[in-house]
Amino acid sequence: MIRWEAPLVAPAGIVLGTAIALATLMLMMKGPTGQGPYIPPLLYGSFAGAVVMLGLTAVTDPARAALRRETLEG
Template identity: 75%
Template sequence: MRGSGGRSPRGRAGQGPYFPPLLYGSLALNGPFAGAVVMLGLMAVTVTARAALRRETLEG
């Protein structure tokens, strides 16, 4: 560790870098299914948000 200022590439606690679960899932799959998983997740969030916005505009 000489010359690196005592820093390791794995972080201060000696653990690997933190990846959010969605990113970790796409990295772990690392194939044609990764895009589908991300797309389905985004679609689910988008559809839910659109429905909520529609409800607000109809009520208001």
């Protein structure tokens, strides 16, 4: 169950983070250049993939340790 939760929550974080970053970058870039920011798709995809992998690791490792502890004590 925990392994399914992380991939479901990560896209929400990616979308919210992208929206906040774009809102800020649009204001910063429109003034001096008159254009919006350019985000290379491959770079964006690699960051999104890293977010999903870090989310899985951040959830899976503590859950596995807690299950081991429960098994040893129980």
